[in-house]
Amino acid sequence: MPSVRRQFLSPIAAMALLLCSCAPNQCGHRPPAAPIEPSQTATSDSPKIVNEPTIRVRIGRQSQRLTIEGPDRVTIKAEPDQTVIVPTPLDLARGHGGWYNHGRALFPSASDRLELQPLGGNILNVDNRPYPGRIVLTAVSPSAFDVINHVKLETYLPGVLERELYDRWHVGAYQAQAVAARSYALACLFETPHRAHDVEDTQASQAYAGFSNNSKARQAVLDTRGVVLSYRDRVIKAYYSSTCGGAGLSPTEAFGVNGPPPLSPHQPCRWCDGTKHDRWSTITRPRSTLEKRLAAYGRFHRLPIKDLTRIKGIAIAERNRFDRPTRFVVTDQSGKRHLLRAESFRHACNWSDPSAGLSPPPHRMRLGSSFFNVTLTGNRVSFTDGRGLGHGVGLCQFGANRMAAQGTDPMDILRFYYHGASIERAY
Numbered sequence: 001m002p003s004v005r006r007q008f009l010s011p012i013a014a015m016a017l018l019l020c021s022c023a024p025n026q027c028g029h030r031p032p033a034a035p036i037e038p039s040q041t042a043t044s045d046s047p048k049i050v051n052e053p054t055i056r057v058r059i060g061r062q063s064q065r066l067t068i069e070g071p072d073r074v075t076i077k078a079e080p081d082q083t084v085i086v087p088t089p090l091d092l093a094r095g096h097g098g099w100y101n102h103g104r105a106l107f108p109s110a111s112d113r114l115e116l117q118p119l120g121g122n123i124l125n126v127d128n129r130p131y132p133g134r135i136v137l138t139a140v141s142p143s144a145f146d147v148i149n150h151v152k153l154e155t156y157l158p159g160v161l162e163r164e165l166y167d168r169w170h171v172g173a174y175q176a177q178a179v180a181a182r183s184y185a186l187a188c189l190f191e192t193p194h195r196a197h198d199v200e201d202t203q204a205s206q207a208y209a210g211f212s213n214n215s216k217a218r219q220a221v222l223d224t225r226g227v228v229l230s231y232r233d234r235v236i237k238a239y240y241s242s243t244c245g246g247a248g249l250s251p252t253e254a255f256g257v258n259g260p261p262p263l264s265p266h267q268p269c270r271w272c273d274g275t276k277h278d279r280w281s282t283i284t285r286p287r288s289t290l291e292k293r294l295a296a297y298g299r300f301h302r303l304p305i306k307d308l309t310r311i312k313g314i315a316i317a318e319r320n321r322f323d324r325p326t327r328f329v330v331t332d333q334s335g336k337r338h339l340l341r342a343e344s345f346r347h348a349c350n351w352s353d354p355s356a357g358l359s360p361p362p363h364r365m366r367l368g369s370s371f372f373n374v375t376l377t378g379n380r381v382s383f384t385d386g387r388g389l390g391h392g393v394g395l396c397q398f399g400a401n402r403m404a405a406q407g408t409d410p411m412d413i414l415r416f417y418y419h420g421a422s423i424e425r426a427y
C-alpha cells in the first residue's frame with residue numbers, strides 16, 4: 001500500500017454547489033446543505049490543481065497481444081519521434097523487443113512506448129471493451145507490455161461509479177461516491193510521478209469499467225465536477241469500502257500508513273446495519289492449511305511469520321475504540337508470537353501461492369473483512385461473528401446508500417464518513 005502523501009489545492013474562488021439531478025418536485029433530498037468552504041492559500045512550492053488533470057489507469061498487465069478497434073484509423077506515436085496512421089482493426093503484439101501489427105513489424109526502430117489515439121472518434125475498443133482517451137502501451141520486457149488508459153479525470157469517473165455501485169442505488173450515493181473517487185484518484189496522481197500509471201483498474205485502486213454509458217454515474221460526476229475532499233489544503237486519499245459492519249478502521253490501523261484525521265472513523269456506523277454484507281456466517285478452516293497460508297504470506301512479505309510452526313494459539317490482540325479488531329496474534333508451538341495488523345491477517349488467511357500448492361480459498365471460505373473473532377479448536381480454526389466487507393477505511397458504501405435513500409444530503413454523507421474534511425472545488 002503506497003504511503004499517503006500530501007497534495008495541495010489551488011486557491012478556490014468559486015463555491016461549489018451540488019445540483020440534484022432529480023426534477024425538483026420528485027426529489028426526496030434536501031437542497032445542498034452548507035456552502036463548500038474555500039480553501040486556504042496553497043504554498044508556493046506545491047503542485048497546484050488548476051485544470052482538470054489526466055489520470056493514467058493501468059488496464060492491462062504483462063500483456064503479449066492486444067486487439068484495437070474503433071474509428072477507421074488510429075494514430076500511433078512511438079518514442080522518440082515516429083508517428084504512423086494505421087487502419088483498424090489492429091492486432092498488436094510485442095516480440096524480440098519490437099512491436100508487431102498482424103504479425104508484421106510496425107516500426108523500423110525499437111521503442112518502449114506506443115501511444116494510440118483514435119482518428120475521427122473518441123473511443124477505442126481494447127480487447128472488445130470501449131475506452132475513452134488515449135491508450136499507451138509500455139514495454140515491461142522484450143515480449144510483454146502494460147496497457148494504460150490516459151483519460152481526463154471527469155471522463156474516467158463514470159466508469160468507476162459504474163463498477164463500484166449498484167445500478168439501483170440512490171443518486172445521492174452516486175454523488176458522494178463521485179467526490180470520494182475523485183479525491184482518491186487525485187491523491188494517487190500525486191503519489192506516482194515515477195511510474196507509468198497512477199491507478200489500477202481493479203479494487204487494488206478503484207474498479208474501472210472504461211467508457212460508461214450509465215446515465216446515473218455520468219450525471220453524478222457532472223453534478224460534482226471538480227469537487228474534492230481536503231484537509232488543510234491537501235486532497236485526501238478518500239478510501240472507501242463496501243460495508244464497514246458497524247465500525248471502521250483508520251489507514252494506520254488497516255494499512256500501516258499515516259492519513260489525515262478525516263480518514264479515521266469518528267463514530268460507529270449504524271447505516272449499514274442489516275445490509276447484505278453486514279454479517280457473515282462462521283467460516284471454519286483446517287489449521288494445517290491456514291499455517292501454510294500464513295507462512296507463504298510471510299515469505300512473500302519477508303515477515304517472521306514465514307517460519308511459523310504448528311499454531312498453538314490465535315486471538316485478537318488489540319481493538320480500536322469502536323471495538324473493531326486492529327491486530328491479531330498467532331502463537332506457534334515454539335512459543336513465538338506473531339503480531340499482524342488485522343487487514344494483514346485477513347490477507348494472510350486468504351493468501352494463495354500456486355508454487356506452494358496453495359490455491360485461493362473458495363469464495364464462500366474467503367474472509368471478506370478483518371472484523372471477526374477467531375478461535376482454535378483442535379485442528380480447526382473458526383472465524384466467527386464476521387462483520388462487513390472490505391477494509392473499512394473511509395466511506396461505507398452500503399451505509400452511504402442507505403443515508404442517501406433516507407434523504408441525507410450527499411455532502412452530509414461525506415461529512416459523516418470523512419469527519420473534519422473540507423469539501424471544495426479543485427478546478
Ligand SMILES: [Zn+2]
Nearest residue numbers: 244269272396
Ligand atoms: Zn457502515
